[in-house]
Amino acid sequence: MLSEDTDLSNQQPIHVGVLFSETGVTAPIERTQLSGTLLAIDEVNAAGGIDGREVIPVCHDPHSDPMQYGTLAERLIVTNNVNVIFGCYMSSSRKAVLPVVEKWNRLLFYPTIYEGFEFSNNVIYTGAAPNQNSVQLADFMTLNFGSRVYLVGSNYIYPIESNRIMMDLVRQRNGEKVAERYLPLTAGHKEFESVVSDIRNRRPDFIFSTVVGESTQYLYRAYAEAGLNPKEMPIASLTTCEAEIRAMGAEYAAGHYTAAPYFQSVDSDTNRRVLDLYAKFMDGEVVTNMCWEAAYFQVHLFANAMRQSGTDQVEALLPHLLGAEFLAPQGRVRIDPATHHTCLYPRIGRANSKGQFTIVREAQRPVHPDPYLVTYSLGDWTTQIDTLDL
Amino acid sequence: MRGTSTRSTPELLKDLRSLRVAVFHPRDNDGEQLIRQLQRIGCQVQAFWPPSVELNEPFDVAFLAVNPETITLDLPWIKGEDAPIRVAVVNYENPTIVDGMLRLGASAVIATPIRSFGVLSTLILARQLAGDLRLQRKRVAKLESKLQSIRKITDAKSVLMNSRKISEEDAYAVIRDQAMVKRVTVEEIATAIVNANEILSMVGVNPKS
Numbered sequence: 218m219l220s221e222d223t224d225l226s227n228q229q230p231i232h233v234g235v236l237f238s239e240t241g242v243t244a245p246i247e248r249t250q251l252s253g254t255l256l257a258i259d260e261v262n263a264a265g266g267i268d269g270r271e272v273i274p275v276c277h278d279p280h281s282d283p284m285q286y287g288t289l290a291e292r293l294i295v296t297n298n299v300n301v302i303f304g305c306y307m308s309s310s311r312k313a314v315l316p317v318v319e320k321w322n323r324l325l326f327y328p329t330i331y332e333g334f335e336f337s338n339n340v341i342y343t344g345a346a347p348n349q350n351s352v353q354l355a356d357f358m359t360l361n362f363g364s365r366v367y368l369v370g371s372n373y374i375y376p377i378e379s380n381r382i383m384m385d386l387v388r389q390r391n392g393e394k395v396a397e398r399y400l401p402l403t404a405g406h407k408e409f410e411s412v413v414s415d416i417r418n419r420r421p422d423f424i425f426s427t428v429v430g431e432s433t434q435y436l437y438r439a440y441a442e443a444g445l446n447p448k449e450m451p452i453a454s455l456t457t458c459e460a461e462i463r464a465m466g467a468e469y470a471a472g473h474y475t476a477a478p479y480f481q482s483v484d485s486d487t488n489r490r491v492l493d494l495y496a497k498f499m500d501g502e503v504v505t506n507m508c509w510e511a512a513y514f515q516v517h518l519f520a521n522a523m524r525q526s527g528t529d530q531v532e533a534l535l536p537h538l539l540g541a542e543f544l545a546p547q548g549r550v551r552i553d554p555a556t557h558h559t560c561l562y563p564r565i566g567r568a569n570s571k572g573q574f575t576i577v578r579e580a581q582r583p584v585h586p587d588p589y590l591v592t593y594s595l596g597d598w599t600t601q602i603d604t605l606d607l
Numbered sequence: 608m609r610g611t612s613t614r615s616t617p618e619l620l621k622d623l624r625s626l627r628v629a630v631f632h633p634r635d636n637d638g639e640q641l642i643r644q645l646q647r648i649g650c651q652v653q654a655f656w657p658p659s660v661e662l663n664e665p666f667d668v669a670f671l672a673v674n675p676e677t678i679t680l681d682l683p684w685i686k687g688e689d690a691p692i693r694v695a696v697v698n699y700e701n702p703t704i705v706d707g708m709l710r711l712g713a714s715a716v717i718a719t720p721i722r723s724f725g726v727l728s729t730l731i732l733a734r735q736l737a738g739d740l741r742l743q744r745k746r747v748a749k750l751e752s753k754l755q756s757i758r759k760i761t762d763a764k765s766v767l768m769n770s771r772k773i774s775e776e777d778a779y780a781v782i783r784d785q786a787m788v789k790r791v792t793v794e795e796i797a798t799a800i801v802n803a804n805e806i807l808s809m810v811g812v813n814p815k816s
Contacts, residue, residue: 319722334727335724336647336724337723338723381616587649588647589648590649591620591623591624592621592624
């Protein structure tokens with residue numbers, strides 16, 4: 218989709234790898250990361266590419282299977298000769314790609330929230346670390362609803378570590394854990410019905426969900442069908458975003474809360490401009506989310522860095538990436554040189570009847586990433602807080 | 608066993624940010640990687656190279672490169688109860704280097720090239736093992752002294768039982784009462800009785816001698 222007056226054909230193109238699942242359990246969210254990536258690449262090319270060189274995405278579909286991510290990353294490097302890969306959603310997929318990019322000394326851009334405690338010289342992390350979403354969510358939920366919490370998550374590392382952090386925070390408000398349940402990624406309606414009936418019997422102050430992927434909709438649906446009221450006992454999540462809401466239907470998500478650095482409803486000129494661009498790119502109505510946004514802005518961070526380095530070799534790129542800033546839809550983000558993570562803007566959104574989030578709390582300044590933080594404290598998000606709209 | 612069922616965060620993880628860590632490693636890529644990763648974890652890191660024989664301030668943990676420059680050094684600060692816990696950083700595994708690592712009294716080892724991944728686990732495990740060992744040593748010392756004290760009291764009781772023709776219970780009561788009157792420990796009285804008995808036996812107060 219190059220604009221006609223831009224001719225990039227007489228320069229050698231730059232091939233970049235793209236690894237998001239278009240099939241399998243996490244496909245709904247990863248498809249949005251894929252289109253965020255392709256949108257940004259299209260935008261870069263329409264503006265003349267990187268110094269006149271067209272960026273060509275080489276996309277493979279790992280089918281939501283961690284092993285496939287490792288295999289396909291290697292194929293991208295060895296067969297497709299790419300130096301830079303944009304990709305991965307679940308931690309298990311990132312862990313599969315990590316040794317590959319380290320072995321070949323390539324660069325992975327990872328646009329997803331995760332549990333922290335990782336650094337690799339070969340990765341740039343553009344999603345939120347726990348100090349950029351968990352702290353704010355725990356603070357908000359305990360202040361507004363109480364501190365008896367029911368934990369439910371998918372059975373992998375992110376939910377387990379997120380729950381540890383949540384309980385550390387909740388205990389600072391003398392809270393207690395009502396239950397801690399993990400379900401397989403493939404769990405269906407029946408499994409969630411049983412969880413929700415347990416929730417109804419035990420009446421926590423709120424439910425903390427780290428359920429990811431397609432099964433997210435079953436939790437919210439089972440909750441609604443059980444007649445529970447989000448005004449009294451809402452679900453709080455770090456992962457339920459606009460994409461999951463679209464899959465389940467807006468009426469099921471309405472009234473529940475999510476913490477994220479970006480919602481489609483962010484009120485900024487940049488967000489409006491990029492949403493317009495995206496609507497044209499997709500040729501229709503669009504729904505975005507935090508992972509889409511990170512996937513989008515990280516391509517621009519790469520393109521800007523490569524304009525300065527002139528090459529996509531990791532050693533040449535890094536000096537121009539570390540400390541780099543970009544005016545993203547969520548606000549001006551910056552890559553922290555020490556951790557390779559990104560300074561982001563924590564927000565709390567309440568899902569509304571349109572399948573969007575009404576932002577009820579918002580950081581005015583970016584929060585620095587601290588991926589190795591063990592002990593969190595509540596109430597220090599070093600930011601001004603918007604008036605609550607409860 | 609340490610319980611994990613409650614899933615509260617272990618203390619060893621909680622105090623990482625106040626941990627004082629010394630790094631004795633050449634200023635090369637591995638040294639830089641190690642220092643940066645320790646800083647990311649949030650430890651208070653100080654780098655020393657060439658390694659100092661004296662440490663002017665206390666450290667909780669020391670990472671030491673074990674190489675030809677360090678194995679010949681005599682580092683007095685690695686000895687003693689409050690010495691920093693040592694983690695060896697090795698780039699060879701020949702007997703000379705392994706021996707150097709053992710002589711450091713290392714609680715853990717990391718190999719070069721340094722990767723950021725693994726430093727945290729090594730640090731935590733070294734502290735747990737060294738902490739456990741320190742605790743066990745203290746317990747053993749305490750038990751040894753307790754055992755010695757029991758032996759002393761038993762000896763003293765036999766002396767009293769023989770010389771005064773009293774029961775074991777009464778013998779103990781005598782010792783305990785004396786300890787209370789003189790405001791000293793039971794063990795000290797027992798020691799005094801045993802010593803006195805030895806002297807009296809030597810000077811031949813025994814009428815039969």
